[in-house]
């Protein structure tokens with residue numbers, strides 16, 4: 001059981017780590033009881049199951065041009081991600097495209113990215129817009145929002161205090177972990193987590209040479225889509241990434257912090 005203690009000490013140090021001075025100012029999640037390696041392993045398992053299921057339905061990476069486009073954008077964003085989380089340097093990133101009307105995209109802990117054709121088609125996304133959405137998703141993973149949620153879910157499901165959890169964490173069943181990982185991708189993010197991920201996404205996009213002001217456009221498009229679908233099925237993206245009134249204002253207020261990075265990247 002002792003082997004968990006160093007991991008927990010590391011966690012509390014990482015929880016207060018801040019992004020570097022230049023660019024946006026965000027903090028990582030605090031409740032990170034589960035070791036990152038456990039969370040990443042569990043997420044990787046869930047991700048490969050999802051991709052296998054899509055492949056069996058003949059719905060995986062059908063549009064070669066779109067897959068290549070997504071992977072090129074990811075290749076441009078990823079080198080800048082270690083600024084927000086050093087662990088990202090050793091992540092085994094994956095980017096896949098699932099054919100489905102679902103309007104959604106995600107990045108699981110450890111850099112497992114998926115886009116659904118629904119989000120590309122219904123929002124007619126430009127490269128800049130794909131970059132800020134992908135950056136936003138990567139932001140959730142870098143700031144360890146999924147890891148925090150999985151930690152919360154595990155605490156809830158086993159019904160124990162944090163102090164007790166420290167001692168039993170090593171004995172958690174893979175079933176409990178898988179359940180927590182599932183809930184962690186289906187529950188909505190908190191408002192602060194959404195705002196912080198917006199900022200990370202804008203900075204990653206800017207540093208990679210994509211226009212960060214596309215973030216505001218994406219949210220305008222998203223809310224328009226939600227209105228036109230009316231009482232029908234709202235975009236799934238909005239149920240896991242709840243929008244709030246001040247979101248676009250915050251994006252616009254933070255643009256001056258990232259526009260110089262975008263201009264510098266364009267000059268290269």
Ligand SMILES: [Zn+2]
Nearest residue numbers: 189194197241
């Ligand atoms: Zn989000």
